[in-house]
Amino acid sequence: MGREKKFSREELWDATRELVLEVGYTGFTFSLLAERLDISRAAIYKQFHNKEDLMIDYMVYEMEFSIALLQSIDANKDFEHQLDDLLNKMYSMKDVHQALGLATTIPSTTEHVIQQKQKLGGMHRDLYAPLVKVIDQGKSEGKIAQHRSANMLLGFIFQTIDVPNFERLTPENLIQEMKEFILYGLIGKNIE
Amino acid sequence: MGREKKFSREELWDATRELVLEVGYTGFTFSLLAERLDISRAAIYKQFHNKEDLMIDYMVYEMEFSIALLQSIDANKDFEHQLDDLLNKMYSMKDVHQALGLATTIPSTTEHVIQQKQKLGGMHRDLYAPLVKVIDQGKSEGKIAQHRSANMLLGFIFQTIDVPNFERLTPENLIQEMKEFILYGLIGKNIE
Amino acid sequence: MGREKKFSREELWDATRELVLEVGYTGFTFSLLAERLDISRAAIYKQFHNKEDLMIDYMVYEMEFSIALLQSIDANKDFEHQLDDLLNKMYSMKDVHQALGLATTIPSTTEHVIQQKQKLGGMHRDLYAPLVKVIDQGKSEGKIAQHRSANMLLGFIFQTIDVPNFERLTPENLIQEMKEFILYGLIGKNIE
Amino acid sequence: MGREKKFSREELWDATRELVLEVGYTGFTFSLLAERLDISRAAIYKQFHNKEDLMIDYMVYEMEFSIALLQSIDANKDFEHQLDDLLNKMYSMKDVHQALGLATTIPSTTEHVIQQKQKLGGMHRDLYAPLVKVIDQGKSEGKIAQHRSANMLLGFIFQTIDVPNFERLTPENLIQEMKEFILYGLIGKNIE
DNA sequence: TATGAATGAGGGTTCATTCAT
DNA sequence: GATGAATGAACCCTCATTCAT
Numbered sequence: 001m002g003r004e005k006k007f008s009r010e011e012l013w014d015a016t017r018e019l020v021l022e023v024g025y026t027g028f029t030f031s032l033l034a035e036r037l038d039i040s041r042a043a044i045y046k047q048f049h050n051k052e053d054l055m056i057d058y059m060v061y062e063m064e065f066s067i068a069l070l071q072s073i074d075a076n077k078d079f080e081h082q083l084d085d086l087l088n089k090m091y092s093m094k095d096v097h098q099a100l101g102l103a104t105t106i107p108s109t110t111e112h113v114i115q116q117k118q119k120l121g122g123m124h125r126d127l128y129a130p131l132v133k134v135i136d137q138g139k140s141e142g143k144i145a146q147h148r149s150a151n152m153l154l155g156f157i158f159q160t161i162d163v164p165n166f167e168r169l170t171p172e173n174l175i176q177e178m179k180e181f182i183l184y185g186l187i188g189k190n191i192e
Numbered sequence: 193m194g195r196e197k198k199f200s201r202e203e204l205w206d207a208t209r210e211l212v213l214e215v216g217y218t219g220f221t222f223s224l225l226a227e228r229l230d231i232s233r234a235a236i237y238k239q240f241h242n243k244e245d246l247m248i249d250y251m252v253y254e255m256e257f258s259i260a261l262l263q264s265i266d267a268n269k270d271f272e273h274q275l276d277d278l279l280n281k282m283y284s285m286k287d288v289h290q291a292l293g294l295a296t297t298i299p300s301t302t303e304h305v306i307q308q309k310q311k312l313g314g315m316h317r318d319l320y321a322p323l324v325k326v327i328d329q330g331k332s333e334g335k336i337a338q339h340r341s342a343n344m345l346l347g348f349i350f351q352t353i354d355v356p357n358f359e360r361l362t363p364e365n366l367i368q369e370m371k372e373f374i375l376y377g378l379i380g381k382n383i384e
Numbered sequence: 385m386g387r388e389k390k391f392s393r394e395e396l397w398d399a400t401r402e403l404v405l406e407v408g409y410t411g412f413t414f415s416l417l418a419e420r421l422d423i424s425r426a427a428i429y430k431q432f433h434n435k436e437d438l439m440i441d442y443m444v445y446e447m448e449f450s451i452a453l454l455q456s457i458d459a460n461k462d463f464e465h466q467l468d469d470l471l472n473k474m475y476s477m478k479d480v481h482q483a484l485g486l487a488t489t490i491p492s493t494t495e496h497v498i499q500q501k502q503k504l505g506g507m508h509r510d511l512y513a514p515l516v517k518v519i520d521q522g523k524s525e526g527k528i529a530q531h532r533s534a535n536m537l538l539g540f541i542f543q544t545i546d547v548p549n550f551e552r553l554t555p556e557n558l559i560q561e562m563k564e565f566i567l568y569g570l571i572g573k574n575i576e
Numbered sequence: 577m578g579r580e581k582k583f584s585r586e587e588l589w590d591a592t593r594e595l596v597l598e599v600g601y602t603g604f605t606f607s608l609l610a611e612r613l614d615i616s617r618a619a620i621y622k623q624f625h626n627k628e629d630l631m632i633d634y635m636v637y638e639m640e641f642s643i644a645l646l647q648s649i650d651a652n653k654d655f656e657h658q659l660d661d662l663l664n665k666m667y668s669m670k671d672v673h674q675a676l677g678l679a680t681t682i683p684s685t686t687e688h689v690i691q692q693k694q695k696l697g698g699m700h701r702d703l704y705a706p707l708v709k710v711i712d713q714g715k716s717e718g719k720i721a722q723h724r725s726a727n728m729l730l731g732f733i734f735q736t737i738d739v740p741n742f743e744r745l746t747p748e749n750l751i752q753e754m755k756e757f758i759l760y761g762l763i764g765k766n767i768e
Numbered sequence: 769t770a771t772g773a774a775t776g777a778g779g780g781t782t783c784a785t786t787c788a789t
Numbered sequence: 790g791a792t793g794a795a796t797g798a799a800c801c802c803t804c805a806t807t808c809a810t
Contacts, residue, residue: 002793003788024297026218029779040796045781105216138378145380149369151358156373159351166343177341181348185377186330188337221804232771234807243805408681410602413783424792426786435784489600522762529764533753535742540757543735550727561725565732569761570714572721578772579809605800616775621802 007037012044016058020099025055025106052106056116062096063123069093070130079138083183086134087175090161098162128154157182199229204236208250212291217247217298244298248308254288255315261285262322271330275375278326279367282353290354320346349374391421396428400442404483409439409490436490440500446480447507453477454514463522467567470518471559474545482546512538541566583613588620592634597671601631601678628682632692638672639699645669646706655714659759662710663751666737674738704730733758 015036019028030051034041048054069092073085090097108114131154138144144153160178169177180188207228211220222243226233240246261284265277282289300306323346330336336345352370361369372380399420403412414435418425432438453476457469474481492498515538522528528537544562553561564572591612595604606627610617624630645668649661666673684690707730714720720729736754745753756764 002791003795005794024218026216030781031779041780042782042797043795046794049781051780135378144378148378148380149359152355152361152369153373153378155355155358156352156370159355160348163344163347163351166347167341169344177344178348181345181377183377183379185373185375185379186327186336186345186349187375187377188340189379222806223804233805234772235770237806238769241806408602410600414785415783425784426793427791429785430790433785519762528762532762532764533743536739536745536753537757537762539739539742540736540754543739544732547728547731547735550731551725561728562732565729565761567761567763569757569759569763570711570720570724570729571759571761572724578770579774581773606802607800617801618776618803619774622773625802627801 006039006043011037012047013058013061016054017062017096017099020058021095028055049112050110052109052113055106056113056120059100060116060120060123062100063120063127066093066096066100067123067126070127073130073134075130075133075137079134079141079143082134082137083179086131086157087161087179087182090158091171091175091178094161097158131157199231199235203229205250205253208246209254209288209291212250213287217291220247222246241302241304244301244305247298248305248312251292252308252312252315254292255312255319258285258288258292259315259318262319265322265326267322267325267329271326271333271335274326274329275371278323278349279353279371279374282350283363283367283370286353289350323349391423391427395421397442397445400438401446401480401483404442405479409483412439433494433496436493436497439490440497440504443484444500444504444507446484447504447511450477450480450484451507451510454511457514457518459514459517459521463518463525463527466518466521467563470515470541471545471563471566474542475555475559475562478545481542515541582615582619587613588623589634589637592630593638593672593675596631596634596675596678601681604631625688626686628685628689631678631682632689632696635676635678636692636696636699638676639696639703642669642672642676643699643702646703649706649710651706651709651713655710655717655719658710658713659755662707663733663737663755663758666734667747667751667754670737673734707733 012033015033016028019032019036023032028051030041030044034044044054048057069089070086073082073089075082077085106113106117108117128151132150135144135150135153139146160182163174163178165174183189204225207225208220211224211228215224220243222233222236226236236246240249261281262278265274265281267274269277298305298309300309320343324342327336327342327345331338352374355366355370357366375381396417399417400412403416403420407416412435414425414428418428428438432441453473454470457466457473459466461469490497490501492501512535516534519528519534519537523530544566547562549558567573588609591609592604595608595612599608604627606617606620610620620630624633645665646662649658649665651658653661682689682693684693704727708726711720711726711729715722736758739754741750759765
């Protein structure tokens with residue numbers, strides 16, 4: 001009963017991601033989204049009470065995906081292989097990660113947004129958990145000094161992933177560069 | 193003769209910087225700027241044809257300041273001291289640097305914006321020039337491998353500077369952490 | 385055979401009355417009505433082509449009820465007792481009467497509305513008929529001057545019923561005040 | 577400096593009054609108002625932050641006018657002449673009075689509205705004050721019983737003024753009818 | 769030159785109404 | 790007959806920009 005939906009959640013989130021990456025959070029409008037999905041603005045309002053509700057739900061969706069992705073890192077491999085895996089996966093979610101950075105700019109006007117923001121806060125820990133394990137593996141292998149803060153190191157890694165690719169390296173080469181920098185810094189491995 | 197300007201460029205740029213940091217590029221409006229300077233919006237329009245023109249000019253202004261700052265690094269010191277100096281200076285322009293990051297989001301609608309964007313591209317090189325010298329110093333001291341791309345390394349450094357300070361370290365400690373990561377990566381100095 | 389109706393007319397008019405009194409005519413929406421009856425909006429549209437059609441039909445329904453109520457005034461009692469009865473009954477339909485006042489604000493867009501508005505006009509006479517009898521009784525008892533227009537006097541009575549109860553009198557006291565004013569005006573009975 | 581206003585406050589309030597009487601508070605929109613004044617909607621927003629602010633200010637304006645009008649009743653005349661004067665003046669503000677009745681339906685969303693509502697409350701007393709004097713005059717002349725509540729009686733008078741003119745009497749005759757009803761009620765003067 | 773006033777385009781949102789199952 | 794989904798028109802409001810003094 002009732003007629004068939006013209007657009008699925010999947011389609012909606014895909015279009016949302018595209019648009020957020022193209023025009024940013026403030027540039028993102030229901031008009032644009034509706035146009036891209038070839039539906040009316042009102043149709044979206046049937047499912048989301050307002051723009052903020054939609055955006056925060058989108059972010060939770062992306063976060064869940066990211067968590068699942070990072071949780072799939074094989075904890076049985078050695079540190080270097082785990083790091084490889086980690087960097088590849090983080091690189092694949094690079095764009096989305098930037099979009100998620102906008103979460104902080106969503107004003108908390110509705111109860112729903114407040115709740116979802118709290119949820120996102122909790123998910124942040126879930127996202128970091130597998131990464132902390134990688135760092136720990138590094139420490140247990142004696143590769144990383146015990147005293148270094150995993151959070152800080154992960155912060156650096158996340159930042160490094162977002163480096164602009166001015167030199168237009170291939171993803172493989174770019175990731176290789178990142179890996180070298182992340183592991184050994186400016187000084188590099190081969191020196192001294 | 194004629195009426196005296198009610199506001200100087202200096203005041204205007206200061207107010208612009210404050211506002212951009214407070215509300216972001218999209219939140220930045222002529223209304224806000226006029227209010228802060230206690231002048232009318234129309235007065236600003238006399239000097240800048242539109243919002244984008246003003247923003248791009250502001251960025252050129254900040255870039256010039258940044259270039260001057262980074263050019264003041266003493267090329268006679270050794271690599272580590274230069275790097276220290278570099279990081280401290282970059283840290284002090286951290287916020288502005290983030291604001292500059294918004295440059296990419298300015299749509300190129302007017303001829304003026306297109307020209308200034310090109311100019312900014314050129315200035316980017318000027319900004320990097322003193323930094324490349326630091327890297328070169330590192331290479332000449334045998335600290336950095338010859339084959340590594342200075343641009344890439346600088347990109348990493350810039351990214352690292354922007355790391356979020358979740359652990360609320362003091363600036364001194366934060367810079368210390370950055371330095372260690374930038375120099376030696378995850379692996380760190382004391383290992384191997 | 386056919387699905388059973390999920391809601392009766394009675395239920396629908398009850399819900400309509402509640403809502404109109406709560407939110408007014410313009411605040412009244414099919415969404416609210418559907419929600420209160422726990423059915424879909426479309427189900428209402430099956431029975432009423434549009435909002436105005438429903439509202440005008442609702443008013444005819446209320447009018448019929450009001451007519452029946454006022455017709456129950458016992459024409460055999462004397463003037464004062466009839467007036468008592470009248471005021472009590474009018475007071476009990478006070479809210480609905482106010483709601484009916486909104487009828488005039490319904491735009492006559494459909495043929496149905498136009499017809500029903502005419503019907504309402506006719507019913508207005510039916511509503512007034514028993515009241516005119518009360519006035520006539522007053523005249524025949526020599527309480528009311530023959531020359532006075534019954535319609536006009538009834539208009540005054542209806543207006544008086546709607547007086548705002550700023551002093552928060554009990555209904556009994558309020559009705560008593562009304563009665564005194566309606567019968568004797570400002571000057572009052574006990575004077576002269 | 578700056579260009580000349582295309583519309584004065586006076587014009588704006590006149591157009592507002594017309595529209596409110598034509599379409600009611602909820603039917604009143606900035607679009608309609610702008611169209612009638614032949615200006616853009618945005619021009620109105622320059623002067624009033626939102627619809628409610630405008631409406632509440634309009635009501636204060638009308639209230640001030642009404643107060644001035646009623647204060648001009650000559651307190652030295654006798655009761656009947658004062659009442660005459662009163663009814664004539666109230667009749668002339670009949671429409672506005674109906675519009676003022678809508679004040680209660682304005683939602684209090686902004687601070688400004690809340691303040692103005694309080695102000696209106698105070699003005700209500702100012703409006704009633706000269707009327708209470710008329711009642712008092714009636715009492716001192718022995719025309720009105722001492723125990724009767726002036727507020728209640730004024731409520732009745734206000735209601736009576738709003739009676740619908742179904743019989744299309746001339747204003748003079750209508751006022752005459754009102755006066756008779758208000759003074760002597762149904763029973764009338766000449767009886768007993 | 770600086771200003772107050774005015775404007776048009778566009779964003780967020782609601783609602784009466786229609787359509788397809 | 791009942792439903793869920795979709796729609797377009799209209800509303801409130803903001804903002805970049807222009808105009809006339």
